[in-house]
Amino acid sequence: MNKWRKLKTGDLKAYLSGLAEKWELWVPYFNDGKWEFGPYDAGRDIDFPDSIINVSLKQLFFPKRRSIATFDENSSWSLKQVMPLEKPRIIMGLHPCDVAGIKYMDKVFLDSEHKDVLYEAERNRTILIGMACGKMEDNCHCTDRGLSPDSSNGMDVVYTRTTGGYLLQSMTKKGEPLLQSDRLKDTDEKPVKKDWRRGKYKIASPEEFMTMYDDRIWHDLSDICLTCGICTYACPTCVCFLVADEKFKGKGERVTVWDSCQLQSYSRMAGGHDTRKTPASRVRNRTLDKFAYSHLRYGQISCTGCGRCVLVCPLKRSFPQLGATVTERLQKKKEKVAAGKEED
Amino acid sequence: MQIEKDPKILAILCKWCSYAGADLAGTSRFKYPANIRIVQVPCSGRVDPVMVFRAFVEGYDGVMVSGCHPGDCHYGTGNYHARRRLAVARRLLEFTGVHPDRMHFTWISAAEGKKFAEECAEFTEKLRNLSGTEKTLAREEIAT
């Protein structure tokens, strides 16, 4: 394991400007009440969020509108694919749940027979500097999803706040060149290990969730959900997309665009057949996808416990709470069966 | 005739009156600018403001909609509906930033060829000294 290196707060700006010369550096900014990510600009003051922010990093790897080919509208066929980007970049200030989201996206786009070349290029050109969380917001429940606020898997460099500055440690070969700067001093100071809150939203195993498909609970759970797409757009692992052609003044573009399984048009087919007509079937589809299908497909459930879906839900319908409610009902059904009573 | 500099105008004309008026302007040799693209609709009541929005988003400099004078609509009440819809659509477009001179809603009967030619020329003039002051609802160029 590499040693920890210390960066004094005063040297932060100089260190970042040093990085920004060789890499395209993305850092978090706080403006009008919200955290957003933006390219590094020495003029603005730099601070790092201690915990979850509204925006998931999905946008930097799988943009909400991504061009994959361009064509000339007047020709009958001239689709030419787009060149992937190569400029090396650094993203600083990610939290463990965001990085876990990116690792899940790797499974979807890279562990497949047809690798997504554009996504792969974005991943290869990016060095992730992850930040251990300082505190857990009330919706945070990464500890219930096999993660922890100070875990560093998937990060190239991990850093955490400490008295008078930051402690940095490189985790991968990709991260090493970032710590060569002379602003950093070796130190044997170690980040203090905290024990984090657990058990807020416990969920059953994927196999148990699969047995809940025909349960009546989905109607009650979905009655206040209006099936808009906010939770899927905010979620770091929801990457459903649609492909569309768009034309303007003779120039055309084939794009992949974010889509959401919660919207009615998602599974409506030509001729009117729709496999998920009712809101209950859509809420069930997303819940089971997060807690069961993703595990059966990729061996890892796709909920990283960030709680972002609760932050953005306009009806304050808490998705992790929904998962916990289904688990409670599962427990009750098991007790009933165990006690030999007939299921209601 | 250099079209590119002249403001591009979309004219949606009702078939029974205004389109016939435009025809009359043509047959009686009234001059009107050539940068007008005419779309014929059965009645001004058929004009869905979505068409006007899309025209501006596609980059037209001006949109003109014309139908029969209230009272002699071939289908009876088409232009009454159109009057309300286009009035509301105009207020919305003005509010979001389209300059009022870019929209011209009028009534032209089949006999008013001259009026059609004059209004088109006047509309083009208004648009010409407008262009450059601000962009219409910009539709960003697609990065090639």
Added chain:
Amino acid sequence: MATIELVPKPATINEIIEESRDVKSFVLKMNEDRAMHVLPGQFIEVSVQGYGEATFAVTRTSKDKKEFTISVKRIGHLTKMLHRCAEGDVVGVRGPYGNSFPVEDWKAKDIVIIGGGIGLAPLRPVIDHILQHRKNFGELEIIFGARSPADILYKEDLRGWEQDKSIVLHTTIDVPFEGWNGRVGVVPVVVKDLAVKPDSKIALVCGPPIMIKFTIAALKELGWPDNRIFTTLEMKMQCGIGQCGRCNIGEKFICKDGPVFSLDQIPAHAI
């Protein structure tokens, strides 16, 4: 330079066959002159530039594997654009994707093929394969249902299958039409009337979702076991490579784990 899988390659429409009033078959050939190894049941994604892309099962491939055919029913936005294309036009093709009918393990088995309307398109390559290796297979029974005589597809094939002694062919239309003296009745009812006995046969079912649902119910009533009923599901697909998440039945993706499923592989509630 790595190729983006979602970007299709150009293919030329060599021939257009009018199958019925709203179904046309398009014989395609890749412009870059390479063979398309398509197994029976696999599908491709066909795009019309500027209008989008849709999923079509490959319904026939030529001997030299260079030309492949799709049958398109005019029902939506993209299919309407395809129907406007003429011979010689260029469309985009990518694929083939998905699994195929396991014809290899059906050696010496009797096969029953039940197709409803355009649903016969994905099943026709299986019939072609059986006829090309006729002695490897047992009896072949084909039940084909169409809404009306004008909707009957592949008329020359049907004539060929009729004369072939080794094939038992039943063609039916949903409701009586004058000038039609053949069988009348929807496919599930016909399957019940024919009382197709399961013994060691394999059944293939494809058609509109409602037809698949009731035909499978009819087969089950006749005692067919789930592992010997196969169907090919063409739900709404977008990427065809298991990434866009759209065509999921439970945890399975139709485009990657299907489109061909035996009934015991699909959760019961899905059909």
Added chain:
Amino acid sequence: MNEIRNKIIELFSKGEIDVMLGYREDATTGALKAAVFKKDDTLDDLVFDERCVQNLVNYLPTLTARYKKIGIMLKGCDGRSLVTQLVEHRINKNQIVAFSIACDGVKVGGKTAEKCDDCAVNISPIADHAFGKQEPKKVPLYARVREIEKMAPAERWKFFSEYFAKCERCYACRQICPSCYCEICIADQQEPKWIEPSAKLSANTMWHLIRAYHLAGRCADCGECERVCPQEIPMRLLNNALEKAVQEMFKVRPGTVPDELPPLVVLSKDDPDSILEGRNE
């Protein structure tokens, strides 16, 4: 609050309502959520205070399909929203029991919602059972709209285009709005494709213009679209601008007069042609 609870218990016992649509404080998360109270549920966690922001009218169509008689708690703006739904025959009145509760402003994100600053209708125009009295606020209407109208066209476009560019097209504004109930929304139509699916400036502009236009003369200004938008796009501004236009041109304020048809549905022979020239101040 107890006065309301007793009335609900009374109606439950008399069988005049099958379910009560109200707000409940979630025991675990503490968040305040819409809730359907059944006959034998306890009403202790039934709440009505300044946190009850959500407009419950949007649930009525699905509930009227499941239950015969539904009670609903209504603020002033919710009441206006109910009026628009009744006049558009989306639900019928004999299935609804309206509880009109005088509202003195709700809080969004800790501060009083903007819509409550210029709210002149603080009790529902329709009420079977009324609680609390109307305090008509003499308030200058559409103050923010007039501010924006003072700006030059290019400035206004810059103001709105910055917001439109941020739109993600999650359609929360469509899903939360009781008046947005088309079976196949124009945004999902393929032929003709008026709105392209991708979240870019031109497609977003088309979406926001059409959404606002389709609500002209029908929007009850419950402000939910602006509240739910994750990008905080000022949709109420567009709705209010059109409400002001409809008020000036056709003397109609949507949802304030029961059974009054929306202006764009009716036609009148004596509308002045001058309305076609727009505001031109």
